[in-house]
Amino acid sequence: MSTAFTHPYIPNTAEATKAQMLTTVEASSVDEFYADVPDRLRLHRALNLPEPLPAEQDLARHVRGILAANRSTDEVLSFLGAGTYNHYVPAVVDEVIRRSEFLTAYAGEPYEDHGRFHALFEYQSLMGELLAMDVVNVPTYDGFQAAATGIAMAGRMTGRARVLQVSDVLPEKQSKVRDFVRARMHVEVVPCQGGLADLDALTAELGDDVAAVWVETPSATGALETRLREIADAAHAVGAVVMVGTDPIGYGVLAPPALAGADIVTGDIQSLGLHQWFGGAHAGFIAVHDDPRFVMELPSRLFGLATTDVPGEYGFGDVAYERTSFALREEGKEWVGTASALWGIAAGVYLALMGPAGMAELGELLLARTRYAQQALAAVDGIRLGDDAVHLREFTVRFADTTAAAVIEALRADGIEPGVAVGDDTLLVCVTEMTSQADIDRLAASLARLSAPASASALKEQHA
């Protein structure tokens, strides 16, 4: 054991302390504690790692130096969405989630971690109001996992294997869901018409072997499903579960899926008060009605209100703990582990700040800017909208004379990230409250310059 190494993160390296502790436990050296690690499994050399930077100032300069190579969306004009969104994060949200107590707490009991249970119960409750549902889980990893779990729940409940996906889904999300349910279920795509579900095609596929009908609204292209009630009625008629994947950002003005017959509603809360963080700050919600058949299939923790020895006092605790893998290992529902609870607290703070007026105004703003951007871009020669559906925050445009890749490359040179290519000639464009009218006008003007016939054909040649 090293004798000289003292690091600020490791208090007991002082020789006298170590010696005292070793004497107490009657060991001659720390090596004795590794008696069970066979010699042939020992490394017998130092790990080959870079020289350390134990001085905090040197470490900070090194890490910040690497990160300085990034150019953030503060420096470029971004129309990027596709699952990660540039929404405004109120300062109070950052203030709360930076608090040491929340940041470093973990698995405390309802007594010494009363505030954690309280805050997460409130998150569940605020989301419940937004979604008009009585049960919301402590967040799972992300919206991908939430959808995968929602579909797996439907499989367990119905004992059926077929899933009918009737909306456009992000390819990465589809990949996750398919692999997750692969052992027991398979996902069949019923292609959309005009960005929305094809009800006739769905009806033709429905039967008593269908576990779930999977609707995404807004879809991967931002289209809002207008006929959810009819989809749900058709699915319920054959005993299938209606699993909706969504982003809750619009529900200040939009009707939540539960009002149109959804059984399980899932999605991501990154939009509700979390920075983009290179796609690294996601959390998934799963909401159901207060029906034990559904509740008992949820794998995640559920914090509920409980009475205490003092009448009128709110206590908190785990609801139906015996569902979980913590209690039952492989006989539990999926598994439960560390996921993304802090982001649930963030979303709770966000919704408490926004209130009904804030969410309604934001919903209207997003609808208005989306429509404005659609109009502005569709007015450019050589550009048309991907479909006629009502969109929230995202929509696609198609180019007649160039490719999406060429457009992206050309606009990046102007300091604009115009969107995500979702096909050779199709671009997914995202606007939020961070994208002003002037920003949208700038995008349209840049696209107009690009679509001048000469430059467009030159670009197409270049990328042929």
Added chain:
Amino acid sequence: MSLPVAPKPSPRRFHQAQWDEPIVFELHCAGERGIAVTPVEPGVREAVGDVVAALPASLRRPAPPHLPEIGQMRVLKHYLRLSQETLGSDLNVDIGQGTCTIKYSPKINDQLIEVPQLRELHPRQSEASVQGALEITWRLEQLMAEISGMHAVTFQSPGGSAGIWTNIAMIRAYHAARGEAEQRDEVITTIFSHPSNAAAAKEAGYKVITVYPDADGYPDLTAMKAALSDRTAAIMVTNPEDTGIYNPAIQQWVDAAHGVGALASYDQANASGILGITRAREAGFDVCQFNLHKTFSAPHGCGGPAAAANAVSEALAPFLPGPRIVREDDGFAVRQPGPLSIGHVAPGFGVVLHVVRAYAWIMALGAEGLRTASEIAVLNNNYLLHEVTRIPGASAPYATGRRRIEQVRYSWQELFEQTGITSEEIGIRMTDFGFHYWTSHHPYVVPQPFTLEPTECYSKAEIDEYVAALAEVARECREEPEVVRSAPHNQTVHHTHHDDLDDPERWAITWRAYRRKYFGETPVDDVVAA
């Protein structure tokens, strides 16, 4: 003249703040708001008209969501009070949460992730504009490859159990690629491996076989060999196990699995005591995962965000989830998953905040520091083991008398037999002294269990303080049992009735469910929708 020194109470009196804080809905005051939203520009409004009125009826919300209306400062005050009612590990001697490796999360690492060049970065920006994020991820992959001895690493998994899932998903894809998906339908684990190994294997479609310890308390090699067959897809084991015991025959386990064509998956959630000492590669594992939020010091965030490092052999590398980051002559580039890959397991590039934090932690310590951290964690644990087992009524079943690695699963069975007081009751009483204490995962194979893990971060004085509180509670169990039975006495809330939480008629998982069940209120959405 100096002031007389007051005698220090033992154990010290410390606990989180106690506020009489209402539920956020009870703070509602009509007309207040917490934040203003930027308005729709007149030019936009003129161009698009009333977009809400233009919505099809099926899309329009019939009544606003029933969220509370609260001024900003009151919202802030509410959540700061709730934070103060939470005993985070920055304030606590948090060695009572075994299996979770609660170590110091350096504050500088939290500041490093706040730079706009990370916080305001989108995963689909041009590669040229995200070189820093790609580089730091790539660099940590290299560090983790050396720490594990494995061939390739990814941080796509958004949690430790998610990492366990990624392990079994890759194993499943590997067997499928070799045409053995149907034949291999069993996974073997041990009872003291983390429950998520069994649960993830089951979710992936496997029959789970659980091996119990041998007479000496070690994972039973003979029983494991008897369970192996050409139906075995994998062994999935945590080592050191949740008892803190390192399996000395781990290589024989791996060799036996390989002997029947199965793969070996190593859950390294308990690796905090073996960094730089022994690696997955030396024992022959095909895949392993580490928890960046435990072993590599990223904070636990009330239960996440979390992140895992999945490390694989060359044979399993094609099955890794994507996207992958590659180094090229002119910088770093992103590659989408190849044909054998299990695809995407999460959005973006995983939880990059924790990638940066873990990178900073490793760079602060270096090779010598990592090894020292492990050795001190093990020293602390064996010291704690010695002190706890001196308390009458406490014991450390399985491999009794042997040294342990980074944690121990203890038992109060003897104290329970003498006093009738359970481990759970002792845990509640411990909170009165400001300490967290975790019983253990179910099922309770160890009777009246509790699991402690001191890590390298707690000083001898803090360990002594924790032990003093445990000894005091044990004394109370014998001499003043009602004090323990009626705990907590020093908390925000009093003894909580868990029956409410298991009865579908009574459980209340949201405020609206509570108002509906107990006050007969119908939510406004239900009224207008009816």
